[in-house]
Amino acid sequence: MHRGDRRSSGLVITMLALVFLGFMATQWYERQRIDQVHIEGASGLSKSSVSSIVDTLTSQTHRGIVLADVRLALESLPYVRSASVYFSGVRELTVEIDERIPVAHVVHADGSLRYVDASGSVLPHVTERTSHNVPVLQSTDGSNLSAADVQRVVSLLVTGSRELDSELYQSISEVRFDRRRHTVEIVTDDTRWRLGQMDADRARSAFADMNVFWNETSQRINMATISEVDLRWKNQIVLRYHQVERPIAGGAAV
Numbered sequence: 119m120h121r122g123d124r125r126s127s128g129l130v131i132t133m134l135a136l137v138f139l140g141f142m143a144t145q146w147y148e149r150q151r152i153d154q155v156h157i158e159g160a161s162g163l164s165k166s167s168v169s170s171i172v173d174t175l176t177s178q179t180h181r182g183i184v185l186a187d188v189r190l191a192l193e194s195l196p197y198v199r200s201a202s203v204y205f206s207g208v209r210e211l212t213v214e215i216d217e218r219i220p221v222a223h224v225v226h227a228d229g230s231l232r233y234v235d236a237s238g239s240v241l242p243h244v245t246e247r248t249s250h251n252v253p254v255l256q257s258t259d260g261s262n263l264s265a266a267d268v269q270r271v272v273s274l275l276v277t278g279s280r281e282l283d284s285e286l287y288q289s290i291s292e293v294r295f296d297r298r299r300h301t302v303e304i305v306t307d308d309t310r311w312r313l314g315q316m317d318a319d320r321a322r323s324a325f326a327d328m329n330v331f332w333n334e335t336s337q338r339i340n341m342a343t344i345s346e347v348d349l350r351w352k353n354q355i356v357l358r359y360h361q362v363e364r365p366i367a368g369g370a371a372v
Contacts, residue, residue: 151179152211159215162248163233164197171195172213180205188213196242199235221275222293223254224268236276238269253290253305257297271295274302274313274321281325286332308341314350324349331355 155172157165171191175183185203192201192213199218206212220233224240233241234255255271257263263271271293279287292305304311313324327349348356 150208151177152183153177153209154207154211156206156210156212157215158212159217160213161217163220163244164195164215164217166245167195168192168198168213168215172211175211183211197244220250220252221279222252222272224263225254225256227262234268234272236272238265238272240265240268251288254292256292256294258294258303259297261297263295263297267295267297271302273318274316277318277321278304278325281322281329283329283332286328309344310346312346312348312350320352323352327353327355 152175155175157168157172160168171188175188185205188203189201192198192203192215197218198215200216202214204212218235218237218239218241220241221236222234223231224234226232226240230243231254232243233250233252235241253275255263255268257267275290275293278290286306289306290304291307294303294305296302300315302313302316304313311328313321316324328347331347343359344357345360346358348358
């Protein structure tokens with residue numbers, strides 16, 4: 119009986135010692151100050167804004183930092199889609215940024231170009247100079263596109279980025295939307311592509327036809343001679359060529 123009591127007492131003392139050491143370790147850890155913050159995934163689109171938030175964390179103790187609050191502050195930035203914040207060392211903190219990547223430009227009311235992300239959200243002016251090879255969205259009559267128009271055209275672009283040959287997609291310079299007819303035209307380096315009225319299924323079919331023409335036919339003809347590729351009919355492609363100037367007497371041309 120006495121031997122059992124001694125064992126129980128020893129176990130209790132050991133447990134108390136472990137609890138005490140854990141408490142002291144926690145207290146020591148929470149008093150440590152952050153001296154380095156690592157930022158990952160942020161480009162010129164968001165880096166300055168992210169830095170302005172996380173730089174304030176330097177010299178703060180672990181106890182003074184609420185990671186959830188830092189994450190919410192970062193995700194309130196216009197170019198940040200989501201963020202992850204965690205302690206990566208005793209005195210280090212890491213911030214991982216998932217940015218909103220521009221897929222197009224749209225002409226703003228003041229005439230400036232603004233980036234648009236894959237959800238169709240128009241993003242604010244970027245303070246740091248960046249370079250993204252994205253097409254310009256505009257109306258055929260020069261009027262400003264509404265938010266609904268932008269989302270409709272952007273959804274078409276997102277489908278195109280998945281379906282089109284990468285070289286063909288990268289050659290897109292403009293996407294023109296007819297607000298009255300709700301039809302779409304795509305302008306590439308050499309040619310204008312008429313797609314007509316688009317929904318998700320029709321867009322996939324039109325892009326499949328574009329791929330066939332691009333990969334199989336455009337290699338055999340001079341695309342510079344074609345003014346328009348008409349894809350308004352399923353599995354049918356109509357080509358319209360530039361008018362050829364004909365010389366007349368005296369060296370003039372018509």
